Amino acid sequence: MPKQTFFNLNSSKQNRIIDAAIAEFGAHPYLKTSINRIIKKADISKGSFYQYFNNKKDLYKYVIDQVSDAKMKFLGEKLQNYQQLEFFELLRELFIAGIQFRKNFPRYSEIGDRVLNSSNKDLKNELYAESKPKSNDFFEKLLLKAVQEGKIDPEIDIKFTAFMLTEFSVSIVNYFFETHDTDNVDEIMNYVDKMLYIMKNGIAKGDKNVTN
Amino acid sequence: MPKQTFFNLNSSKQNRIIDAAIAEFGAHPYLKTSINRIIKKADISKGSFYQYFNNKKDLYKYVIDQVSDAKMKFLGEKLQNYQQLEFFELLRELFIAGIQFRKNFPRYSEIGDRVLNSSNKDLKNELYAESKPKSNDFFEKLLLKAVQEGKIDPEIDIKFTAFMLTEFSVSIVNYFFETHDTDNVDEIMNYVDKMLYIMKNGIAKGDKNVTN
DNA sequence: ATATAATGTGACTACAAAGTCATATGACTT
DNA sequence: AAGTCATATGACTTTGTAGTCACATTATAT
Numbered sequence A, B: 001m002p003k004q005t006f007f008n009l010n011s012s013k014q015n016r017i018i019d020a021a022i023a024e025f026g027a028h029p030y031l032k033t034s035i036n037r038i039i040k041k042a043d044i045s046k047g048s049f050y051q052y053f054n055n056k057k058d059l060y061k062y063v064i065d066q067v068s069d070a071k072m073k074f075l076g077e078k079l080q081n082y083q084q085l086e087f088f089e090l091l092r093e094l095f096i097a098g099i100q101f102r103k104n105f106p107r108y109s110e111i112g113d114r115v116l117n118s119s120n121k122d123l124k125n126e127l128y129a130e131s132k133p134k135s136n137d138f139f140e141k142l143l144l145k146a147v148q149e150g151k152i153d154p155e156i157d158i159k160f161t162a163f164m165l166t167e168f169s170v171s172i173v174n175y176f177f178e179t180h181d182t183d184n185v186d187e188i189m190n191y192v193d194k195m196l197y198i199m200k201n202g203i204a205k206g207d208k209n210v211t212n
Numbered sequence C: 001a002t003a004t005a006a007t008g009t010g011a012c013t014a015c016a017a018a019g020t021c022a023t024a025t026g027a028c029t030t
Numbered sequence D: 001a002a003g004t005c006a007t008a009t010g011a012c013t014t015t016g017t018a019g020t021c022a023c024a025t026t027a028t029a030t
Helices: A004-008 A011-027 A035-042 A046-052 A056-080 A087-104 A106-117 A121-148 A158-179 A185-201 B004-008 B011-027 B035-042 B046-052 B056-078 B087-104 B106-117 B121-128 B131-148 B158-179 B185-201
Strands: A206-210 B206-210
Touching: A004 A011, A004 A046, A011 A035, A011 A056, A011 A106, A035 A046, A056 A087, A056 A106, A087 A106, A087 A121, A087 A158, A087 A185, A106 A158, A121 A158, A158 A185, A158 B158, A158 B185, A185 B158, A185 B185, B004 B011, B004 B046, B011 B035, B011 B056, B011 B106, B035 B046, B056 B087, B056 B106, B087 B106, B087 B131, B087 B158, B087 B185, B106 B158, B131 B158, B158 B185, B185 B206
Parallel strands: none
Antiparallel strands: A206 B206
């Protein structure tokens, strides 16, 4: 957690610092990020930095939390309208909302991508203590509801399936950026639909008599 | 590529260096790995290092290639009879072999995990110019064959599906190690089977009349 | 035995990072 | 106006890194 001194700052200065941090953490993998560059960009002194934060990780965690909260809030608002949707429909809307978030807050997304692929396992565990479980929990709740409503195969392991959905979601983005150099983020939906198709029907040949 | 001077060394010295490198690259994320530590462990001088390799990345790439080759060779031997196996059976065998490899060569696996999770996109692209497609290609070929044999839904996007399988194969192992602190690697097969079930049938409720 | 080529060495340079601290500046209180 | 407390500063220290190079050692060929 940042120290009290940071929160004492007027919000304009706070934002200047956070913006500089977001830029830095979005531009480099964590281990290559530099406090020196951040303070330069934010136009504060080295000494001040250490009066606001304990160290780089302190700031990093805070920034990640902010971004994660922003996304949750954004998705949460969108989802209010979709309560009545069927599981796969809802999932689809969720991805659309995710893409919208990406469009509206590109800086946030850059840093988010970095975090999701971050390798440093120790750091990752520390950071993800919250945010990945968040997404997992969310999928779990959706799945549970869908099973109860008889929409989803009750045989599945819900925790594991939630995990699978989370990972697939990340993979989709990775795949998109590895195969498309474009900025046309909407095309991601192609892959979302492909993924949903597989999750729904599986890939073994044969028709499924989906019960309603 | 290492310089000729490296290959001129007797294999015992070569191994000493490669072993030190594997230990280092397995123990730290790439950006934190240190040539200094490697030469210390391998008991060679700084000057020698630069007579054998151009830089750290040079060595890194070489090590990754070695590990990747070893794994391919191992899998190839284990799966000699794979031609007559049905797609999902084969996939299962593949995981079993992969887990065996992990058991037999834990050092190799450590470094493999790091690589697969590596965040540095630029580096990743450079490294994977060859080796990632290897695993990807393999899945693609399997899928293609299975589609042709009528075992797999021809509707699916093979490239995309192969990618998802590749990524998830890694995730599943991570998931296991994150949720189970045990060394009983066989339990991973529980999750593999769950994954295969979903990939086969999907999660939507209803029976699938798999055509044979 | 001598000359030549290949290999080995570690002190050194150059650089960038995180973190510290004595001092300066400002703001608020008495 | 004087004194006190919070905040701001940047030069400095320490630590680590990659990479270089003049020289030492060893092996090979003549």
